[in-house]
Amino acid sequence: MAKILCVLYDDPITGYPKSYARDDIPHLDHYPDGMPLPTPKHIDFKPGQLLGCVSGELGLRKFLEKEGHTFIVTSDKDGPNSIFEKELPDADIVISQPFWPAYLTADRLSKAKKLKLVITAGIGSDHIDLQAAMEKGITIGEITFCNSISVAEHVVMAILALIHNYIPSYQWVINKGWNIADCVSRAYDLEGMNVGSVAAGRIGLAVLKRLKPFDVKLHYTERHRLPLDVEKDLNLTYHPDLESMVSICDVITINCSLHSETENLFNDALISKMKRGSYLINTARGKICDRDAVVRALESGRLAGYAGDVWFPQPAPQDHPWRTMPHHGMTPHVSGTTLSAQARYAAGVREILERWFEKRPIREQYLILDRGKLAGMGAYSYTVGNTTGGSEEAVKFEKVKPN
Secondary structure, three states: OOEEEOEOOOOOOOOOOOOOOOOOOOOOOOOOOOOOOOOOOOOOOOOOOOEEOOOOOOHHHHHHHHOOOEEEEEOOOOOOHHHHHHHHHOOOOOEEOOOOOOOOOOHHHHHHOOOOOOEEEEOOOOOOHHHHHHHHOOEEEOOOOOOOHHHHHHHHHHHHHOOOHHHHHHHHHOOOOOOOOHHHHHHHHOOOEEEEEEEHHHHHHHHHHHHHHHOOEEEEHHHOOOOOOHHHHHHHHHOHHHHHHOOOEEEEEOOOOOOOOOOOOEEEHHOOOOOOOOOEEEOOOHHEHHHHHHHHHHHOOOOOEEEEEEOOOOOOOOOOOOHHHOOOEOOOOOOOOHHHHHHHHHHHHHHHHHHHHHOOOOHHHHEEEEEOOOOOHHHOOOOOOOOOHHHHHHHHHHOOOOO
């Protein structure tokens, strides 16, 4: 029997929900590219429930304990005295999320003597030292496409919120004001702007499709160029290099994976090549942007706004400068964990576990590493390396106490 160690974010500060805003969520059979949704043999939850927090347990406890496995769920993940670190040495399987990641550094992996399988409940396994995992022959899976549309919708929302200066305008309402001039002094229209996507995979392409009706000029750069018929349908301009794209775009949205080649990609040098007054949207990974370079660009006016919901480390310490920098539209890492997305990634985690225990092959689209070798989506989207450096800073986060 296996020991499964699962790290999820905390329950709501007001307690686990007894009811929800909606009675159901739409039923989907497949993703936009035709790929079927997760197909576990059974689920023990109702789609639309809160599954990504500790009490939600990804709907897995009944299934795992019925099979005789040990299932430990915690949100305490950072530091040497955390529950995660204490339980890791004899864990066979680790489940984590990008939103509240259990960072698997080389040091932690060296202590995990029995670890054979790591599952990301979501998309993006950069919280794992891939080089160290390869050396240990570990298999890593994630739930490809489970929340790509969730994130793409968030990107469009963030772009509009920044350009139309929505957040400060909303705040004037909260403050009982009617300060129209203050609201509109930084408000523009998206129509006619040049918008560029860094990568055009599942998320990037979904963003571009959703932006087409806004009558903008669409651009993208990608190591795997899209088919010409897709470019023609969306009226896309392809750029073979990032620098040529950022120099002409009013809005840049980052939709690439974090790996050794994209870490701190948006630094002072690259941002200086962007148009003055442009907007930068990052729902990919916080570490793709140089933290302090973004702050400097907002303070100087090089950037008119920065929005996203990814940070490094996660959770971000309370003194993280992105919390207080001007003209931002930041949220905690929430775009990919809507209640709709949770139903898909919880089902995907169960599918992987069922296949693993039954010694059936894991769906190729879910694989990042297969017994230590890049495979599936990993071979397509990742390069060998480690992007977990600095993750120990997450221990500085202090939870907000309810009033």
